[in-house]
Amino acid sequence: MNHLSRRAFLQGSALAVSAGAVSRIAAASLPEAVTQTQAGTQPPLTPASGRPYQPVVTLNGWTLPWRMNKGVKEFHLVAEPVLREIAPGMKANLWGYNGQSPGPTIEVVEGDRVRIFVTNKLPEHTSVHWHGQRLPNGMDGVTGLTQPGIKPGKTFVYEFTARRAGTFMYHPHADEMVQMAMGMMGFWITHPKDPSFMRVDRDFVFLLNAYDIEPGAATPRVNEMTDFNLWTWNSRAFPGIDPLVVRQHDRVRIRIGNLTMTNHPIHLHGHEFVVTGTDGGWTPPAGRWPEVSADIAVGQMRAIEFDASEPGDWALHCHKSHHTMNAMGHEVPTMIGVDQSSELKKISQLIPDYMVMGDKGGSMGEMEMPLPDNTLPMMGGQGPYGSLEMGGMFSVVKVRAGLARNDYRDPGWYRAPAGSVAYEWQGAAAYLPSAGGSRPAAPAASPSSKETVVNVVKPAAHKH
Numbered sequence: 001m002n003h004l005s006r007r008a009f010l011q012g013s014a015l016a017v018s019a020g021a022v023s024r025i026a027a028a029s030l031p032e033a034v035t036q037t038q039a040g041t042q043p044p045l046t047p048a049s050g051r052p053y054q055p056v057v058t059l060n061g062w063t064l065p066w067r068m069n070k071g072v073k074e075f076h077l078v079a080e081p082v083l084r085e086i087a088p089g090m091k092a093n094l095w096g097y098n099g100q101s102p103g104p105t106i107e108v109v110e111g112d113r114v115r116i117f118v119t120n121k122l123p124e125h126t127s128v129h130w131h132g133q134r135l136p137n138g139m140d141g142v143t144g145l146t147q148p149g150i151k152p153g154k155t156f157v158y159e160f161t162a163r164r165a166g167t168f169m170y171h172p173h174a175d176e177m178v179q180m181a182m183g184m185m186g187f188w189i190t191h192p193k194d195p196s197f198m199r200v201d202r203d204f205v206f207l208l209n210a211y212d213i214e215p216g217a218a219t220p221r222v223n224e225m226t227d228f229n230l231w232t233w234n235s236r237a238f239p240g241i242d243p244l245v246v247r248q249h250d251r252v253r254i255r256i257g258n259l260t261m262t263n264h265p266i267h268l269h270g271h272e273f274v275v276t277g278t279d280g281g282w283t284p285p286a287g288r289w290p291e292v293s294a295d296i297a298v299g300q301m302r303a304i305e306f307d308a309s310e311p312g313d314w315a316l317h318c319h320k321s322h323h324t325m326n327a328m329g330h331e332v333p334t335m336i337g338v339d340q341s342s343e344l345k346k347i348s349q350l351i352p353d354y355m356v357m358g359d360k361g362g363s364m365g366e367m368e369m370p371l372p373d374n375t376l377p378m379m380g381g382q383g384p385y386g387s388l389e390m391g392g393m394f395s396v397v398k399v400r401a402g403l404a405r406n407d408y409r410d411p412g413w414y415r416a417p418a419g420s421v422a423y424e425w426q427g428a429a430a431y432l433p434s435a436g437g438s439r440p441a442a443p444a445a446s447p448s449s450k451e452t453v454v455n456v457v458k459p460a461a462h463k464h
């Protein structure tokens with residue numbers, strides 16, 4: 001793992017990666033708290049100790065290293081304020097774990113004994129709830145119900161056996177509204193004991209989250225309930241979200257959890273998938289059906305799987321169109337079809353740089369507008385054919401032939417074979433590649449060339 005900065009909390013603590021190497025002093029001390037300073041996707045963490053498994057790839061995130069201590073996997077989470085880059089050009093003051101929001105992914109194996117040290121460096125108490133896990137009630141992390149809150153500066157220990165394989169998350173159950181609105185959450189994967197069970201070639205994970213950060217500001221408005229303006233995956237907005245790089249014919253799993261205040265229908269282009277798991281467990285094969293969108297409700301997780309048979313750059317996005325946009329004002333009137341030219345003339349005398357907006361639709365992806373510092377354009381990202389006009393919850397599954405097994409490097413944009421890209425109609429004389437060089441005529445125009453006059457009759461006004 002690159003880019004890891006390490007800091008020891010107690011003198012003499014060490015990151016011991018095998019059980020035999022744990023000294024008496026290390027065993028009595030906290031495990032080292034490893035932090036991550038980068039927002040880019042880190043390579044999967046292949047287990048150096050414990051039972052083998054196929055590690056996951058956390059989109060724009062990382063997996064937390066552990067130490068083995070007499071057969072127990074020990075992790076150290078530090079709840080703390082973090083500075084998270086949402087996308088190039090915008091940073092947010094969030095709360096998270098070990099330097100990032102979301103916190104690092106925790107990966108264990110079914111049957112593992114797990115001990116998690118949680119140090120609170122926030123200005124208020126917190127706790128960690130292990131969403132979806134089977135565990136002793138006192139380890140469930142609900143402040144006031146199963147434990148007292150972890151006060152600032154204190155460290156609590158959670159310990160349980162990871163009894164069920166599957167897809168889980170962790171988040172505070174203390175001042176939830178504020179702490180989750182500030183970005184406190186993370187992924188937890190319990191791999192099956194048998195590494196061949198439900199094995200896939202690539203296994204991606206990310207959490208859906210949302211923030212309300214006023215343009216120019218950096219700290220979320222934590223009291224917001226519905227009107228968020230940044231729709232993010234792992235606290236990143238497109239074009240800040242990395243692509244999901246996949247080798248052609250790989251079996252691909254994408255696990256998605258939702259910790260926003262609304263549902264998100266996540267839609268994949270070019271392939272059908274099946275939902276193979278939820279936070280409640282694996283779905284029985286007989287109960288799966290093909291989908292191209294999976295609606296992920298608040299507090300739910302879904303694991304989707306597909307065979308990446310089709311090479312290309314395939315969009316993966318939330319199908320709520322407002323969720324593929326970045327910070328915008330919702331009080332903007334709809335101006336489609338409104339001729340603003342006379343107003344433009346008048347306003348231009350007062351404001352020389354004034355620009356008419358939205359009279360031909362909202363396609364502003366290619367406009368260069370002055371923005372306040374530390375905000376993102378509503379839509380952004382350049383593709384090989386121009387502006388992508390997308391922001392927010394959007395990324396690209398890049399399916400390529402000939403990648404190495406563990407190669408997740410961005411291969412660049414897809415180079416479509418000649419004759420396989422939509423093109424402009426230039427008349428019957430033009431070469432039509434998909435028709436094998438034949439020159440068919442354009443589809444016949446409507447039989448009547450006469451203009452049809454439609455008389456619109458207004459309903460009579462009601463008389464009271």
Ligand SMILES: [Cu+2]
Pocket residue numbers: 231263264265318319320323393
């Ligand atoms: Cu959405």
